[in-house]
Amino acid sequence: MKNKFNKISKKRIKVILLPLFFLILSMCMTITGVIQPESAVIGEQMDISVNVKILPGESNAYNLVFGFLAPISWEAKANSTATYTSPVGNGTLRLATANDLATNTFNTWSKEIEDKVGIGENYGLVKWVVFISEEPIAVEENVEVNGIVHLTTKVGSENLKTQLGYIIANKGYGIGLDFNNAKAYHTKFTPCMEVTGGNNSLIDLCGPLPFPVVVKPAEYSLNDVINISFDASKGALGQPTDLFGAEKVYLCATATADGETKEVCQASAASMLKNIGNDKWEISIWAKQFFDFDLDADITSITYKFTNETGDVIVTNPDTGEDFELIANCSN
Numbered sequence: 001m002k003n004k005f006n007k008i009s010k011k012r013i014k015v016i017l018l019p020l021f022f023l024i025l026s027m028c029m030t031i032t033g034v035i036q037p038e039s040a041v042i043g044e045q046m047d048i049s050v051n052v053k054i055l056p057g058e059s060n061a062y063n064l065v066f067g068f069l070a071p072i073s074w075e076a077k078a079n080s081t082a083t084y085t086s087p088v089g090n091g092t093l094r095l096a097t098a099n100d101l102a103t104n105t106f107n108t109w110s111k112e113i114e115d116k117v118g119i120g121e122n123y124g125l126v127k128w129v130v131f132i133s134e135e136p137i138a139v140e141e142n143v144e145v146n147g148i149v150h151l152t153t154k155v156g157s158e159n160l161k162t163q164l165g166y167i168i169a170n171k172g173y174g175i176g177l178d179f180n181n182a183k184a185y186h187t188k189f190t191p192c193m194e195v196t197g198g199n200n201s202l203i204d205l206c207g208p209l210p211f212p213v214v215v216k217p218a219e220y221s222l223n224d225v226i227n228i229s230f231d232a233s234k235g236a237l238g239q240p241t242d243l244f245g246a247e248k249v250y251l252c253a254t255a256t257a258d259g260e261t262k263e264v265c266q267a268s269a270a271s272m273l274k275n276i277g278n279d280k281w282e283i284s285i286w287a288k289q290f291f292d293f294d295l296d297a298d299i300t301s302i303t304y305k306f307t308n309e310t311g312d313v314i315v316t317n318p319d320t321g322e323d324f325e326l327i328a329n330c331s332n
Contacts, residue, residue, distance in 0.1 A: 028055040029168050031188040032146075036164065040155045042197040050149040050166050050188075052084075054139060061136035062170040063100075066093055066149050067113050067128045069120065069165030069189075071156060071205065076129045079154035086147030088138060093131035093149070100132050100171065113167055120163040120189035123209040124237040132171065159198040162205040165189045201278070203238065210234035212241060212315070213324055221330040222255075222299040225286045230306055232279040236318035240279075243315050246308050249273045249281045253290070253304035254323070257297040264291060267309045281306075302326040 035049040050066070064084060070076040082093035096109050109130035119126050139145055149168070169185035192206040212234040216227045230249065235241035243249055250272050252265035264271055270290065273281035287299050303323040306315045317324045 028057070029053070029170065029184065030186045031166055031168055034166060034188055034190050036190060037193065038191075039193055040195045042155055042157045042159070042195060044155045046153050046155060048151040048153070050151065050168070052086075052147050052149060052168050054145040054147070056139040056141055056143065056145075059139065059141045061138040063136050064093070064133040064149075065096065065167075065169040065171055065185075066131045066151075067109070067165075067167035067169075068131070068151060068153070069122075069126055069128050069163075069167075070153065071158075071160060071162050072125050072127050073158055073160070074153065074156040076127075076153055080129060080151060082131045082149060082151045084133065084147055084149050086137070086145055088145055088147075089135075091137070092134050094134055096130040096132040117165075117167060117187045120165050121192060122163055122205045123207070125203075125205055125239075126162060128165070128167070137170075155195055157198055158200050158203060159194075159196055160203040160205060161192050161194045161207070163189050163192045201233075205238070209319075210238050212318065215326065219330050221328045222287055222302055222326060224330070225284055226326065227282060227284045228273075228304070229276075229280065229282045230273060230315075232281065232306075232315070235315070241306075241315045241318075242313050243306055243308060244279055246279075246313070248309050249275075250307050250309065250311075251283055251285070251304055252307050252311070252314070253285075253302060255287055255291045255293070255299055255302045257288075257291070257293045257299040260293075262291045262293070265307070265311070267307075267311070273306070 030053045031050060032053050033051040035051075037046055040046055066082060068076060068080065068082075077095060084091055084093060098108070100109075110128040113128040113130065165187065167185060167187045194202075210231075212231045214229040216229070217224070220226055228251070232241045232243045232246065232249070235244075248267075250267045252263075252271070254261060254263045271283075273283040276282055287293070287302060288295060288297060293299065303325050305323045307313060316322055
């Protein structure tokens, strides 16, 4: 009976010590600072320094993992290089591949990082690019190492505002193996920076998610004259809508009044939006006239979408995938 108790006790001790063992052997990694330009001009080469501090929990050698978050339009994977310098050696960082991923938890390095730490203040149109050291870096237990990752990247060709991001980890205890250990990786997002010199209107990735429709006045009832502005350049995730570059845009709308539902979805002078330039359109409607309701009708709902002249290209609400909806908000 005593032997059986000893076996159980030893097993319990092992279960308790196992997570402590991995915690002790973890590697604390920190980005202590980032030196990058506050602004840039399209096509410019940017030189960025990321200061890194590593406190190993054991003596060993692991590949350094470094991630860089940049706008997709910069094509950072093809236009960036990275190296590192440190007291324990200097070296080159290459692009990470699927074979470098320590686990198959996620499909790609980029997705794994985004799922864990996000994309900062950007609403979208950015992507993590991941590098890994060509050679393992040897470290000693409890001996702090301060190094620098040197990143060179080329700015894209669009005027935009974006927040860049950086992450460090190591293949032994970091991304892909122990992402639940907060000390095994560290992320830093820098203040939003602006790129100028392009021909396009500013794309503010740090701003709220673009929405293609603006309704005026600010307060209205469904019986008022309502102005609807449509910007075909502002679609899902900031991408242009399917009506971007269209020669003509029409309103396709449905309304309900006193239990009767009517639809106006034919290309006509009454449903055609006015082009006010730069893929921006607008139309003003008085719903009772537009839908041919009686003057005393009580309109309770209006939904709408935009189409081209033949009706085979349709733009709906990018947030819901459904028709846009006019919601009365008159305070009187």
